[in-house]
Structures are given as C-alpha cells and as structure tokens.
Amino acid sequence: MDHSVIEVFCYNGGSLSIRIGLDSSIDGAAQELHRKLLDLGLKCYNMCFNRDEKDNLIESDGELHSLACYCFAKKIAIVKIKVVVCVTSLITSSGFIYAKNFDGGVRQQFALGAPEFRCKLIEYSIVSGYKYVLIKNDEFRVTAVCENKKEGNCKWCIHSCNTYGSFEIKKINLTHTCGFAFKDYNHPPLTSYLVMTHILDFARDKLSLSLGDITSFYSREYGLKISKHMSYAGKKLALTELYGDVVLSYNELLWYTKELKRRDIGNCVDLQVN
Ligand SMILES: [Zn+2]
Known part of the structure; x- marks a missing residue:
C-alpha cells in the first residue's frame, strides 16, 4: 500500500513539491529544499504543517511518516508544509x-x-x-x-x-550534551580565508566586485551579515588568488614596457591601468 502524499514546501514566496512516503527522511527532504529553494542558504529552519489551526513541527523521520499516514487515512492528496526560518536555536534543527x-x-x-x-x-x-x-x-x-x-x-x-x-x-x-546554542547570524565568526573560499567563484564571474556585492551575496546565499572589514579582507584574498599579487603584477607590467622599449628603440609604449 502506498502511503505517500505530495507535500508542498513553501518558503518566501517559492514552493517545492516532494512526494513523501514511509521511506522518506527529514535529511532527504532538507537536501531537496536546499537544492531547489536557493534563498534558504545557510539558514536554520523548521518545517511545520497546520492541523486544526495549530502549527505542528516536523522534526524527525517518524513525524514525517506519521504525517504521510494521517494524510492517507484522511484521503488528503496534497498537504502544505510551511518552512519557517528560526531566529534562535531554541527549536532544534539539523542544518x-x-x-x-x-x-x-x-x-x-x-x-x-x-x-x-x-x-x-x-x-x-x-x-x-x-x-x-x-x-x-x-x-x-x-x-x-x-x-x-x-x-x-x-x-x-x-x-x-x-x-x-x-x-x-x-x-x-558530533553530539553536544551541553544544551542549546545561540545562533548569531548577525555576527558570524568568519575569517578572511573562509570568505575568500565562499566568494571565489562569484568574484571570478564578476569583474568589478564591490563590497556591497559581497554583502548581498552573503545575505542571499547564507542568510548572514558580513562586516565591511571582513568583506574587504576576503575580497583582497580572492583577487590575489585569482589574479596574483597586485604589486607584483604591476611591477611586471613596468618591466615589460621597459623591455619592449629596450629591445626596439623606436617602440612607443603607452601603459594604461585602472
Ligand atoms: Zn557542546
């Protein structure tokens, strides 16, 4: 007997339909969500469905399966699941x-x-x-x-x-026995090296990368706030990784122009940099 149900996950104006049955898991659903609802980023969230005007959290595989059985018994083919981003970690979630x-x-x-x-x-x-x-x-x-x-x-x-x-x-x-932790997405413990690894592809595709671009990128992709100082430090490392050291590159350009003139006395070289 197929106890599966179509669950429509809704978040921030977007939605994703997943067939949930007795062989489905919370982790599997979460992976689908992160793949399709990109603006979820690194955010921590809960899934809940409304029954009798009450929001019920779905936190375990068992609860997911119970919902499928409930819908099957009630002949409900499609059920709406709200994806609610947590502000604090008081409600557990596996990021x-x-x-x-x-x-x-x-x-x-x-x-x-x-x-x-x-x-x-x-x-x-x-x-x-x-x-x-x-x-x-x-x-x-x-x-x-x-x-x-x-x-x-x-x-x-x-x-x-x-x-x-x-x-x-x-x-x-990976099991913490020390109680709940407080998630602070406004002051994440980023380092310039970590920022560099996060923005490298983004920087490669965007020729003139501003600090505002990096702020928007973090908000969009990870739901995190990043300081200007950290954006600047990460950007500097990323540009060095992509294009090499700026001072060294400039010195090489100077050397190259001099060399062009030296090899052919009549050469006129106009070096323009921005
Ligand atoms: Zn701990």
Whole structure:
C-alpha cells in the first residue's frame, strides 16, 4: 500500500513539491529544499504543517511518516508544509551545511588539508551556533572540542590529522550534551580565508566586485551579515588568488614596457591601468 502524499514546501514566496512516503527522511527532504529553494542558504529552519489551526513541527523521520499516514487515512492528496526560518536555536534543527561538512565521519578526507578543515569547522559553528576551541592547531593536526568541555563536560569533538599525505578525520563525536546554542547570524565568526573560499567563484564571474556585492551575496546565499572589514579582507584574498599579487603584477607590467622599449628603440609604449 502506498502511503505517500505530495507535500508542498513553501518558503518566501517559492514552493517545492516532494512526494513523501514511509521511506522518506527529514535529511532527504532538507537536501531537496536546499537544492531547489536557493534563498534558504545557510539558514536554520523548521518545517511545520497546520492541523486544526495549530502549527505542528516536523522534526524527525517518524513525524514525517506519521504525517504521510494521517494524510492517507484522511484521503488528503496534497498537504502544505510551511518552512519557517528560526531566529534562535531554541527549536532544534539539523542544518544541512554542517551535516554535509562532516557526514563522512572517520576517514573523511580534506583535499586542501588543515585550512579546508578549519573552514568546515567555522561553517559548522555558524550553522549550529555551538562554539569550539582548538586544542591542537597546526598544519599536521587540528583538534576541536566544544567550548563547554570544561564546564559542562560536553563530549563534542573532532580530531583530524595528516596521515601519509592525506588530511582526514580520526575521531569525531558530533553530539553536544551541553544544551542549546545561540545562533548569531548577525555576527558570524568568519575569517578572511573562509570568505575568500565562499566568494571565489562569484568574484571570478564578476569583474568589478564591490563590497556591497559581497554583502548581498552573503545575505542571499547564507542568510548572514558580513562586516565591511571582513568583506574587504576576503575580497583582497580572492583577487590575489585569482589574479596574483597586485604589486607584483604591476611591477611586471613596468618591466615589460621597459623591455619592449629596450629591445626596439623606436617602440612607443603607452601603459594604461585602472
Ligand atoms: Zn557542546
């Protein structure tokens, strides 16, 4: 018997229809949502459906399946699900990005080594709201523990290190036992390197990238506020990554013009830069 139902997920004027049955999962639905409703970005949200004029949260696979059975029993073919962005973390939600960041578990590899792993940690912290401290942090090994490890004896930790040339997770426990965390999307703990990794493709496609463009990009893609200072630092790194060091490039241009004149005395070179 097919207990499936069409669930129409609505968010910010957009909608997405997904067939939900007894083999569906919250994570699967979340991945579809993030793929199709792009303005959800990094935002943390809840799914709820209205029954008897009351909003009911759907937080587990079991609740998703119960809804499918309820609709089947009531002969409801299509049900509307509201996607509500959370302002605080008082309501639990499994953020897609941080789940994806470490879903490989032990032996998950990071091709770019420690810098990539640190970026994943920061993203995880932004989405989950939980802060961490690095008790080991160099190019060969990085160990992060929950900032409440001492006071609350929280067991959350991730340890990665370089083994025979590949940087990989050796130990991981993503369960926080220290209570709820507060998500602060207005002051995310970004670093210039992380901003660079986020905006690199965007900067490649946009020749004159302004700080306003970066602010809009973060708001649109991640639902985060970014300071002007951090936008500037990230932009500078991204441009260096894409086009090399500005001073070095300029010096090479000067050298090139001089060389053109030296090789052919009659040459006239007009160097224009903006
Ligand atoms: Zn914790």
